[in-house]
Amino acid sequence: MIMTEKAIDLAKFRGNQSTIFTGRPQGRSARVDLKLDELDKDGDIEIHFKVPKGTTSFNPSFYLGLLYTSYKNLGIEGFANKYKFQIVDDDPSIRKVLEQNLEDGVRNAINELNKKTGLWPFINK
Amino acid sequence: MKKPNKYNELILHRKREKKRRRRGRLNKSFKGTFSIYENEQKIRLQIDRKIWREYNSPLYDFFVKKQFITEEEDSSSHIVMPDDYSFCSNYELAIETIRKIIAAIFHNKGKEIVFDFSNCTFVDQPALFVLQIIRLDFQEEFQKLDSRMRVLSSIITYKVVHSKVEKVNKLLFVTGFVPQVDLKIEGLMPLTTIGYYKGNRSQKHYSENRKGVIGTRIVAYINQCLSAHGYTFNADGINYLDGLVSEILNNAEDHSAFNTYYATANLLGELKSNGTDSVVGEMNLSFMNFGDSFFEGFEETKLKNTDVYNQMDTLYKQVTASKFRNPFSKENLFTLYALQEGMSRLKFEEESRGTGTTKFINSFFAFGDYEDDERDYHPILVLLSGATQLICDNKYKPFERDGVFFVSLNSEKTLGKPPEKSNLKTLGYYFPGTVLTARIYLNQDHLKRKFK
Numbered sequence A: 001m002i003m004t005e006k007a008i009d010l011a012k013f014r015g016n017q018s019t020i021f022t023g024r025p026q027g028r029s030a031r032v033d034l035k036l037d038e039l040d041k042d043g044d045i046e047i048h049f050k051v052p053k054g055t056t057s058f059n060p061s062f063y064l065g066l067l068y069t070s071y072k073n074l075g076i077e078g079f080a081n082k083y084k085f086q087i088v089d090d091d092p093s094i095r096k097v098l099e100q101n102l103e104d105g106v107r108n109a110i111n112e113l114n115k116k117t118g119l120w121p122f123i124n125k
Numbered sequence B: 001m002k003k004p005n006k007y008n009e010l011i012l013h014r015k016r017e018k019k020r021r022r023r024g025r026l027n028k029s030f031k032g033t034f035s036i037y038e039n040e041q042k043i044r045l046q047i048d049r050k051i052w053r054e055y056n057s058p059l060y061d062f063f064v065k066k067q068f069i070t071e072e073e074d075s076s077s078h079i080v081m082p083d084d085y086s087f088c089s090n091y092e093l094a095i096e097t098i099r100k101i102i103a104a105i106f107h108n109k110g111k112e113i114v115f116d117f118s119n120c121t122f123v124d125q126p127a128l129f130v131l132q133i134i135r136l137d138f139q140e141e142f143q144k145l146d147s148r149m150r151v152l153s154s155i156i157t158y159k160v161v162h163s164k165v166e167k168v169n170k171l172l173f174v175t176g177f178v179p180q181v182d183l184k185i186e187g188l189m190p191l192t193t194i195g196y197y198k199g200n201r202s203q204k205h206y207s208e209n210r211k212g213v214i215g216t217r218i219v220a221y222i223n224q225c226l227s228a229h230g231y232t233f234n235a236d237g238i239n240y241l242d243g244l245v246s247e248i249l250n251n252a253e254d255h256s257a258f259n260t261y262y263a264t265a266n267l268l269g270e271l272k273s274n275g276t277d278s279v280v281g282e283m284n285l286s287f288m289n290f291g292d293s294f295f296e297g298f299e300e301t302k303l304k305n306t307d308v309y310n311q312m313d314t315l316y317k318q319v320t321a322s323k324f325r326n327p328f329s330k331e332n333l334f335t336l337y338a339l340q341e342g343m344s345r346l347k348f349e350e351e352s353r354g355t356g357t358t359k360f361i362n363s364f365f366a367f368g369d370y371e372d373d374e375r376d377y378h379p380i381l382v383l384l385s386g387a388t389q390l391i392c393d394n395k396y397k398p399f400e401r402d403g404v405f406f407v408s409l410n411s412e413k414t415l416g417k418p419p420e421k422s423n424l425k426t427l428g429y430y431f432p433g434t435v436l437t438a439r440i441y442l443n444q445d446h447l448k449r450k451f452k
Helices: A026-035 A036-041 A062-083 A092-113 B006-054 B059-066 B087-107 B125-148 B165-176 B213-226 B234-257 B294-301 B306-319 B328-339 B356-367 B446-450
Strands: A004-009 A045-051 A083-087 B078-080 B113-115 B157-161 B188-200 B260-271 B280-289 B380-392 B400-403 B405-406 B424-443
Touching: A026 A062, A036 B188, A062 A083, A062 A092, A062 B356, A083 A092, A083 B078, A092 B059, A092 B234, A092 B446, B006 B125, B006 B280, B059 B125, B078 B087, B087 B113, B087 B424, B125 B165, B125 B188, B125 B260, B125 B424, B157 B356, B165 B188, B165 B400, B165 B446, B188 B234, B188 B280, B213 B234, B213 B260, B213 B280, B234 B260, B234 B280, B234 B356, B280 B380, B280 B400, B294 B306, B294 B328, B294 B380, B306 B328, B328 B380, B328 B424, B356 B380, B356 B405, B424 B446
Parallel strands: A004 A045, A045 A083, B078 B113, B113 B157
Antiparallel strands: B188 B260, B260 B280, B280 B424, B380 B424, B400 B405
C-alpha cells in the first residue's frame, strides 16, 4: 500500500522565544491542534514531524503529552511505522542530543505501555 | 471739558455692579467647591479604610489555613534575623523567622519593615529565596489593594541592615536584598543574577506557556555568564540544563495552589584560578511553589490513584517493618518514592505521567558532579516539601534497572532498603509547598573532559 507523507512543522508548538519543547499540557494541546486522534485512524498517511532549527531540547513530558495516546492507539510497531521525526538542524552535536531526547521519549512510552515503571521490583512478593 | 453723561455713568455703574455680583457668586461657588472637595476626601478616606479593614490577603489566608502561622503571631516591624538563617543548618529557626516576617508584613501594611541582619553570621540561598518570594508576593497583593484605594497606600518599604560578615552580605546582594555591597575579592564572587521569574500554570496552551521561555532565558543567562569567563556550554550541556530547569518548572506548576510558581538563578565565580585548575563558577537554581507538598498531593488523590498509592504504601510498610527504630515517616518515604520514574499523583488521569522528576535528577547529575573537598565545593540538590527534606548528592546517584531509572539514596541501590538518614530527614516545621534548589559547580576543564 502506498502511504501519503504529511510533514508537520512543530515550530509553533515550541512557544515564542523558547528553544525547548516541554510540558505535558502543552504537548496535549499541540495534539488537539494537530488532530492526531483523527490522523491515528487514517492508515494511509505517514506523519513526518519536523523538529525546527534552534531547538535545544525535546523533553519526554512534551513527547508523551503529544504522542502517548498514539502509542496506545497504534501499538509500538504501528506507531513507529506511522510517526517519524526529522531534525532540521544540521549541527551534528545538536542532532545527537535531540535524537537522544526523542529516544528517551520512546523509552518512557514503551516502559509505560509494558507497565515496567513503578516500585514493583522492590516489593517482596 | 466735556460734561459727564449721567446716562453712561449709570450704565457703567450697573455693569460694574453686575461684575461685582458675578465675582461674588463665583467666590461663593469656589468656597462651595473646596468644601465639596474636602467632603469628598473624607468620604474617599472612609471608603479606603473600609476596603483596608475588609481586605483579605489570599496568601496570608493560605498560610493560616495551612496552619503555617497563627493569627496571634508577633507582628513587630523590626525583624532581627537569627545568627544562622539557613534551611540547611538551622531550618526550624529560619521557618520561625519567616513566620514572624509574614505576620509583620500583614500587620504593617503601608509602613516600613526592617530586616536586621546585623547579628547574622550565616545564611543560605534557599532561605533567602523563600523570604524574597514572600516579600514580593505580598507586595504584589498590596499593589492590587492600592489600585482599589484613592487616598491610602498599603505598600511596605523595606530596610535591610547589613551583616558584619562579608559572606552574608555577599548572598544578600546575590539574592537582591541589598543593591550594593563592598566586598573583598576572594573566593566565589557574585557575578550576576537573573532576578525572579513568576510563571502561571493556567497557561496550558503551548502558545502562551512561559515555562519554555523561562527555561530558555535561564539557560541563555548562565551561558552568557560563562562566556565572560571564556567558555560556554555545548549542545549536550545546554540540553541537560534545559532538562533540569524546564522539568522542575513543570513540577512546580503541577503542585501550585496559587496558579503561580517562581524561579531564580544566579552565578558566583572565582575571579582567579588557584593555579592548578581553571576557575570555578557556582550556579544556584531555585524553584518554589506554595501549595500541596508531594505527600499531600498523593494523599489527596489516593482514592482514584489506587495502584500507585498502594505500591507506595506497601513498600513503605515493608521498609519500616524492621524491628529496629525506624527514623522515617510515611511522608519522608512517600516523597522519595514520588521521585521515581512513572510515579505520579495523577497517574489515574494519564498513565504516561511521572517522567519529569527523573529527567531533572538525571540532568542534575549529568553536569553537577564537579567537586572539590579542599575548597568545600559540593554540588547538592535539595528538595523541601511539607515536613520532608530530601538531599541528592554525588554519593547516591540514580541507577538504571531494566530500562527504568531509580534513585534510592542508599549505597545498596535498592528502594527495598531504607535510604541514608543524612539524605532524607523529617523537619521540625511543615513548609506549605515545595522548594527545590540546585547548587552546581562549573569548571571549564571538567566540562571539557565531560562533554567532549
